[in-house]
Amino acid sequence: MITKIKDKTQVKVITGNGAAAIAAKLVRPDVVAAYPITPQTEIIEQISKFHATGEMDCELITVEGENSAMNVVMAASLAGGRVFTATSSWGLVFMYDAVLATAGARAPVVMVNVNRETPGIIAVSSGQQDMICTRDAGWIFLIAEDCQEIMDLVIQAYRLAEDYEIQLPVMVHYDGFYLSYLSEGVDIPFQEDVDNFFLVLKDQPERTKLVPGGKLGCGSHGILGGYLELRYKHMAAMERSKDKFDLIDKEYEKIFGRSYGGQVEEYKMEDAHVVLVGSGSMCGTIKTVIDKKRDVGIKVGLLKIRMYRPFPSEIMVKALKGKKAIGVVDRSLSFGFKGGPIYMELKAFETQLGGSEMISFIDGIANTDITTANVGLMIDTLCDLAAGKDVREVTWVCYPEANEPDLPKNGRAVK
Amino acid sequence: MTKKKGKLTKALDHLIHDDPFSKGVAFCPGCGLELLLRIIPRVLGNDIVITGTPSCSAPVLLGQNNRSWHTLSYFGTLMTGAAANATGLVRYYRKAGIENTVVCFNGDGTAADIGFGNLSGAAERNEPFIYICYDNEGYMNTGIQKSGTTPFGAVTSTTPHGARALRGKNVRRMNLGLQMAMHKISYAATATLSDLDDLAKKLKKAKEMKTQGFCFLHILAPCPTGWGLAPDHTIEACRRAVKTNYFPLWEAINGRIRMTRIVKKPKPVETYTRLMKKFAHLSQADLGILQDDIDYEYCVLGGLSVLESECRLALSDED
Numbered sequence: 018m019i020t021k022i023k024d025k026t027q028v029k030v031i032t033g034n035g036a037a038a039i040a041a042k043l044v045r046p047d048v049v050a051a052y053p054i055t056p057q058t059e060i061i062e063q064i065s066k067f068h069a070t071g072e073m074d075c076e077l078i079t080v081e082g083e084n085s086a087m088n089v090v091m092a093a094s095l096a097g098g099r100v101f102t103a104t105s106s107w108g109l110v111f112m113y114d115a116v117l118a119t120a121g122a123r124a125p126v127v128m129v130n131v132n133r134e135t136p137g138i139i140a141v142s143s144g145q146q147d148m149i150c151t152r153d154a155g156w157i158f159l160i161a162e163d164c165q166e167i168m169d170l171v172i173q174a175y176r177l178a179e180d181y182e183i184q185l186p187v188m189v190h191y192d193g194f195y196l197s198y199l200s201e202g203v204d205i206p207f208q209e210d211v212d213n214f215f216l217v218l219k220d221q222p223e224r225t226k227l228v229p230g231g232k233l234g235c236g237s238h239g240i241l242g243g244y245l246e247l248r249y250k251h252m253a254a255m256e257r258s259k260d261k262f263d264l265i266d267k268e269y270e271k272i273f274g275r276s277y278g279g280q281v282e283e284y285k286m287e288d289a290h291v292v293l294v295g296s297g298s299m300c301g302t303i304k305t306v307i308d309k310k311r312d313v314g315i316k317v318g319l320l321k322i323r324m325y326r327p328f329p330s331e332i333m334v335k336a337l338k339g340k341k342a343i344g345v346v347d348r349s350l351s352f353g354f355k356g357g358p359i360y361m362e363l364k365a366f367e368t369q370l371g372g373s374e375m376i377s378f379i380d381g382i383a384n385t386d387i388t389t390a391n392v393g394l395m396i397d398t399l400c401d402l403a404a405g406k407d408v409r410e411v412t413w414v415c416y417p418e419a420n421e422p423d424l425p426k427n428g429r430a431v432k
Numbered sequence: 433m434t435k436k437k438g439k440l441t442k443a444l445d446h447l448i449h450d451d452p453f454s455k456g457v458a459f460c461p462g463c464g465l466e467l468l469l470r471i472i473p474r475v476l477g478n479d480i481v482i483t484g485t486p487s488c489s490a491p492v493l494l495g496q497n498n499r500s501w502h503t504l505s506y507f508g509t510l511m512t513g514a515a516a517n518a519t520g521l522v523r524y525y526r527k528a529g530i531e532n533t534v535v536c537f538n539g540d541g542t543a544a545d546i547g548f549g550n551l552s553g554a555a556e557r558n559e560p561f562i563y564i565c566y567d568n569e570g571y572m573n574t575g576i577q578k579s580g581t582t583p584f585g586a587v588t589s590t591t592p593h594g595a596r597a598l599r600g601k602n603v604r605r606m607n608l609g610l611q612m613a614m615h616k617i618s619y620a621a622t623a624t625l626s627d628l629d630d631l632a633k634k635l636k637k638a639k640e641m642k643t644q645g646f647c648f649l650h651i652l653a654p655c656p657t658g659w660g661l662a663p664d665h666t667i668e669a670c671r672r673a674v675k676t677n678y679f680p681l682w683e684a685i686n687g688r689i690r691m692t693r694i695v696k697k698p699k700p701v702e703t704y705t706r707l708m709k710k711f712a713h714l715s716q717a718d719l720g721i722l723q724d725d726i727d728y729e730y731c732v733l734g735g736l737s738v739l740e741s742e743c744r745l746a747l748s749d750e751d
Contacts, residue, residue, distance in 0.1 A: 047527045048520060076523040080516065081553030088513030088550070092483075092520030095507070098527065100520075115513050227521070229505055229532045230479035236508025237495045 027205050033164045033196035036203050037103065037129045037189075038063035040171035043211040044127075047098035048076045050086035055141055056193040057105040057131040064101075075101075083108035087115035087128075094124040095235055097226035099175065102126075105193055106133035106147045113151060119186050120155030122235060123251065125178035125224075126186040129171065132297070132348075133193040134383060142384030143194045145297065145349040148325070149358045155251055157183075157258055158326040160296045161191040162282075164203045169275055170323075172211060176265045181221040183258050185251070190325075192298040192348075194384070199298075210272050217268075255327040262324055280329035282321040283336055285311065289318030291399040292337060294363065295346040296322040299380075299387040303346075306392040317396050328362055334369045341403035342374045344395050348381040355411050374402050377411045385415035446632030447474040452502040457492045462663025464625055464653035464670070465489055465566050471628070472535060472564070473504055475635045480533045481521060483507040485514050485547070487539045488573040488655075489566070511542045515554035515563060522561045533639055534561040541571045544580035544608045555615035558645035562638045565608060565648070568655035576658040580606045583678075584722050586710045588658075593713045600713065604725045609650035609682075610733065616687035618645035624652040624679055626670035630692055634683060641685070652679045660709020672704040677730045682737070689737040701726055 031039070038060045041049065049068075051061035067073035076093075080086045083104050090100035104112065109130055119126050134140035135147050152158060159174060161167040167189070174187040191197070227235055237243075263279030270276035284304055286292065295303055300321045310317050320336055322329065337343055347357020354361055356377035364375060378395050381387040391414045402408045413419035452473050459466040465488055473480060482504050484493040492501045494508035509517040518536035525532040543551055543565035551563065570588050571577040578588040578601055587593045587600040613620035619641035623631040631651065638647035654661055654669045661669055673679035674693065678701055681693040701723045705711035714722070 048523050050520075076527045078519060078523055078557070080519075081549060081556070084512055085516035085519070085550045085553055088509070088516030089520040089523070092507065092509070092517040093524040094520075096521050096524040096528075098520075098524035114510055115516075118510055227481065227505060227507060228530065229481050229525070229534075231505045232503050234495055234500055234504075234506040234508065236506075237500075 027207070028202045029205055030200050031164065031203050032059065032198055032200050033167050033191055034059035034131070034198070035063060036164045036168040037171055038067070039205055040168045041101045042067050042073050043206060043208060044099065044101070044172060044175050044215070046075050046101040048078065048090060048093035048100045050078045050080050050089040050100075050102040052080050052083050052086045052104070052108065054083070054105045054108040056133060056197040057103050057108070057129070059197070060103045060129060060131075083112040084115055087112035087119060090126050090128070091115060091119040091122060091124050094119075094126050095122055095227050097228070099179070100126055101128070103129035103131070105131040106135055109147045109151055110135065113154070116151060116154050116156065118236075120251070121247070123184045123254075124186055125184055127171065127174045127178050127189070128186070129189050129191075131193045131197045132190050140383060143192050143348070144382045144384075145190070145192075145347075146382070148190050149349040149351065152326055152358075155185070155255075156326065157185050157187040157255070158324070159187060159189050160323060160325055161189060161196070162298060162300045162321065164196060164199060164201045165275070166277065167191050167196065168203055168205065169269065169273070169277070172206065172214065173262075173265050173269055176214065176218070177258060177262055179218055180261055181224065183254050183261055184224060185254055185258065190297070195298040204275075206273055214269065214272050259324065259327055259329060259331075277323060280324040280332050281336065282323055284319040284321065286318035286320060286336055288316055289340060290316045291342045291344070291396065291403050292318045292320055292340045293344050293346060293392070293395060293399070294320045294322065294333075294337075294359065296325065296359070297348065299346060299348065302387055302389055303392050306389050306396065310393070310396055315396065315400060317399070322359065325359075330366055333363065334366050337370055337373060339371060340373050342376070342399040343370070344376050344378050344399045346378045346380055346387070346395065348387075350379065350382065357411075376402060376408060378414050379411065379416075380414035382415060387415075391415070443628035443632060446629070446636070447471065449474045449477050452478050452504050453492070454501050457501050459488070459492065460655075460657045460663075462656040462661070462666045463488070464568065464655065464666050466492075467625055467666075468566055468651060468653050469493065469537070471632065472537070472635065475632050476533055476535065476639055478504060480535050481505045481507065482535045482537055483509055483514060483518050483521070484537050485509055485511040485539075485542050486573070487511075487541065488568070489537060489539065490573070493537065511538075511546045513550055514538050514542050514547045515550040515559075518561045518563070519554050519557070519559045522559060526560070533642065536561060536563045538563070538565055539572070540565055540567040540569060540581040540608070541579045544606060548580070551612075552615065555612055555617045555646045555648065558617055560642050560645055562642050562647045562649065565650050566653040567608070567650060568653050568658060569605075570655070570658055572655045572658045581608055584725055585714045585718050587713065588710070598713070598715075599718055600710070607729055609648070610729075612648040612650070613684035613687055613689060615646070617648060618642070619647040619683070619685055620650075621648075621683035621692070622650045622652070622679065622681055624670040624674060624681070626667050626674060627681060627693065630681055637683070658710075660712070661707060665707055669704065669707050672699070672707065675699050676701045676704045676726065678704050678726055680730055680733060682733060689733065691733070691737055
């Protein structure tokens with residue numbers, strides 16, 4: 018990560034949720050829809066306070082459910098507004114029909130999703146299962162690692178969503194509990210700088226807006242005319258958003274002095290023999306362990322996924338090509354498929370990677386910590402794989418019982 | 433003859449704006465919805481933004497295959513979130529200082545069933561737009577299925593009449609209009625197509641009142657295809673619905689109910705039900721249950737329309 022020291026900073030100790038709320042304030046949205054759900058609630062509480070004190074000049078709608086939250090911001094966005102809402106877990110799946118419709122309408126909505134598990138009310142715990150449940154909705158998905166990145170990603174998300182060449186909704190994900198309630202020092206951007214960052218959007222052509230008397234409709238009924246064209250153009254915009262995101266990341270650095278590498282962040286990748294692929298808050302832990310392992314001569318690196326949809330396949334293949342062993346850490350499951358979901362996706366590029374061995378690690382689901390010991394075990398397993406030893410294709414790091422030979426087979430030995 | 437002509441003019445006087453719809457739109461013969469849909473922009477103006485959901489109104493209201501049947505601004509949306517979408521529109525327009533009349537136009541399936549939650553939410557927040565429910569008492573577009581406003585005894589494709597189901601729908605309808613009035617919204621009213629003057633006045637009133645908050649119009653719009661009603665009996669069915677108190681006409685400002693038409697000698701419900709096939713299987717005893725439900729609903733309405741003044745009187749006596 019390249020970090021410039023700025024002339025002036027305002028660092029405050031705030032939570033991840035606090036960072037998201039302040040970022041939402043800084044982008045000056047027209048309409049905000051608010052509905053509580055753990056672990057997201059703090060965001061809408063803070064926004065309500067900003068609204069009450071007059072710090073935020075937006076229409077705040079305290080809806081009666083998440084489904085309405087998404088419907089409100091979708092319509093307000095199509096009418097021409099800048100909108101914000103936040104949710105988590107059950108809230109995300111309760112609004113799923115509107116999430117799909119928002120993508121279909123190409124409404125540049127930005128939403129924060131604080132990742133949480135979804136197997137029943139038992140799981141008030143962290144995990145990316147909600148993200149995986151909704152990944153094919155047609156939204157751009159970004160994932161933050163720490164509170165500072167939450168702040169920066171939310172601001173960047175608006176530039177991406179509202180860019181005339183993109184016009185797609187963006188969801189900013191971060192780990193519930195681990196980041197939502199974690200307090201750390203966050204450099205809060207100045208309002209003038211954020212306004213300045215958005216100036217470029219004003220020079221772009223105005224997007225189509227639904228206005229009274231405008232003789233314009235949206236959400237047409239029918240199956241023929243335009244449908245395939247819309248789908249194709251949506252896919253094309255998704256592809257364009259990869260380079261656009263890299264560009265926005267670089268522009269962000271010019272004003273705010275922070276850059277993360279765009280679609281992915283590469284940590285000590287250049288000379289790495291074995292690599293872990295991860296996303297979200299686990300990356301901080303992984304980086305710490307990598308530093309320790311490198312002290313004893315193990316050449317290990319991290320490829321952090323910042324943009325999950327569109328899947329940054331080109332840049333990942335480029336970074337991973339020729340590595341001896343790759344381990345993908347998933348904080349979610351794909352039922353009926355042995356490995357984790359992100360592992361499954363990267364596996365599709367096995368041929369392009371040119372003979373790199375790839376294995377899957379399941380960790381951090383159901384509120385289990387991805388500890389330094391867990392990451393150490395993953396790296397050791399990768400070293401074994403690189404040395405030609407037999408290892409499991411899928412290892413449940415957070416639930417070793419699943420890896421016992423007598424228990425139901427969850428993986429097979431590779432090699 | 434002269435008298436009749438005079439009556440017609442009274443309703444037509446309200447139709448001051450152009451008809452934004454093209455001729456020969458794709459509705460069934462005698463559709464109550466079509467008449468209603470054409471009247472709304474002629475009374476409220478062509479600068480309204482109309483939102484609609486998948487329903488009978490969708491092919492015409494929301495256009496087909498990127499072609500439109502009208503020149504209004506429209507927003508095609510999902511049944512689950514209709515009132516929330518309208519909320520998003522009006523709140524943005526308010527923030528941006530854009531004058532607007534947003535009409536959220538939905539059937540009873542959206543209003544009373546799947547979209548009731550967000551309708552209730554928008555009403556509770558008193559959002560500044562007009563919500564119109566055209567009530568044809570079922571899911572007509574998908575082939576006549578039962579909804580929350582389908583009346584007791586009616587046959588639909590999911591409440592068919594059979595050896596084990598002698599009554600068709602075996603529970604009573606919900607009173608959607610009254611439920612909305614009890615949200616204490618700025619304006620709630622019922623209307624139907626036989627009383628166009630009353631309907632137009634209520635539309636105008638809603639346009640006035642929506643600056644203060646939520647306006648809900650519950651409009652009975654018969655479906656000849658779904659009800660087994662002759663296409664030339666649509667208006668007659670509305671007329672008899674009013675005269676039997678099957679669909680009484682009232683309005684409520686901030687939850688205070690006032691009857692806008694009092695039927696002095698209400699006819700038995702059978703004069704209404706015999707017009708259509710959906711009640712044809714009902715026995716006299718079953719018709720009695722339907723009559724009883726109608727009488728009960730009317731009593732509640734009548735009671736509510738006078739209750740407040742009487743209660744206040746009683747309270748002041750205690751003092």
